[in-house]
Amino acid sequence: MSISSLELEPLVAIDRLTKRYPAAAAFGKPKAWVNAVNGVSFDIRSGETLGLVGESGCGKSTTGQLLARLLEPTSGSIRFRGRELTTLRGREIRELRKHVQLIFQDPYASLNPRHTIGPILEEPLRVHRIGSRAERRQQARDMLETVGLDRSYADRYPHELSGGQRQRIGIARALMLRPSFVVADEPVSALDVSVQSQILNLLKELQRRFALTTLFVSHDLNVVQYMSDRVAVMYLGTVVELAPAETLFRGAVHPYTRALLSAIPSVGTGERRERIVLRGEVPSPLHPPAGCPFHTRCPQAVAECASVPPDWKPVGPDHYARCLLI
Ligand code: ADP
Numbered sequence: 001m002s003i004s005s006l007e008l009e010p011l012v013a014i015d016r017l018t019k020r021y022p023a024a025a026a027f028g029k030p031k032a033w034v035n036a037v038n039g040v041s042f043d044i045r046s047g048e049t050l051g052l053v054g055e056s057g058c059g060k061s062t063t064g065q066l067l068a069r070l071l072e073p074t075s076g077s078i079r080f081r082g083r084e085l086t087t088l089r090g091r092e093i094r095e096l097r098k099h100v101q102l103i104f105q106d107p108y109a110s111l112n113p114r115h116t117i118g119p120i121l122e123e124p125l126r127v128h129r130i131g132s133r134a135e136r137r138q139q140a141r142d143m144l145e146t147v148g149l150d151r152s153y154a155d156r157y158p159h160e161l162s163g164g165q166r167q168r169i170g171i172a173r174a175l176m177l178r179p180s181f182v183v184a185d186e187p188v189s190a191l192d193v194s195v196q197s198q199i200l201n202l203l204k205e206l207q208r209r210f211a212l213t214t215l216f217v218s219h220d221l222n223v224v225q226y227m228s229d230r231v232a233v234m235y236l237g238t239v240v241e242l243a244p245a246e247t248l249f250r251g252a253v254h255p256y257t258r259a260l261l262s263a264i265p266s267v268g269t270g271e272r273r274e275r276i277v278l279r280g281e282v283p284s285p286l287h288p289p290a291g292c293p294f295h296t297r298c299p300q301a302v303a304e305c306a307s308v309p310p311d312w313k314p315v316g317p318d319h320y321a322r323c324l325l326i
């Protein structure tokens, strides 16, 4: 097999992945369901960064957590290196942590405030019984340097670090087990803009160095454009468009993607876009609209959009969208 075909082999493949939450219970039976993720399908190719973008509440984090098996899917399939993940249980899920890791928006929330950084980084190795004490200590200190921090940070407490330094620790901890796949969920959204680019560049460098495949989740289109090889656009629990980043930022076809892009100043080509203002609010995932989920806000919707759910259509090389009008 040639190197290029190896690179194109999907590392992760999800098919009609769905997660619903019981919203209100009456006599122990759920009365209504929140469709957080509603039949999402895509592949993530070995070595690529797939950006997942969309407004708050559209299901990005839920998708990422399903992929890392932090959440139990309601239905659908997740394959990792060809292996079905949805049927994994306890011990097997723990074993999966060696291959799939998450980087969160706010690492502080997940860093034990009573431990110094050294033991925090050593913990995943300890849990998986990797190496001797001395080796774990050494690896944690090496990893600090890898993420651009001095080894002496091993003796500091999380509260002594800045936001950017804490995110470096969050990244370091995610890499301790040498995963091949990382879900980065809004990894720079809590940081000052000046610090964001440092962390994004660090992530890019580490992706190369550790041959990482990444699902990069963000509501920020500029950040997604900078980081992604391909981009999936989510709306109300579904993916509405998927394309190589360059294609998407130059020639998006879905009315929702076009509206999202029109709201940011001149990405890509530098051309001015006409701002498309969407009417109304994102509908509640408790009551997603029939037909196309976007039809209630779509500037181009026709009557049919209210009843016919659009299929996934190829619209160009490696470019897909769900819209009746295409
Ligand atoms: P995003 O990351 O795109 O902002 P999320 O995946 O966090 O979106 O959430 C998608 C939808 O699922 C939202 O409507 C959210 O309120 C709902 N949701 C997320 N987690 C839960 C939960 N544990 N219980 C009920 N609803 C949830």
Ligand code: MG
Residues within 6 Å of the ligand: 060, 061, 062, 186
């Ligand atoms: Mg989120």
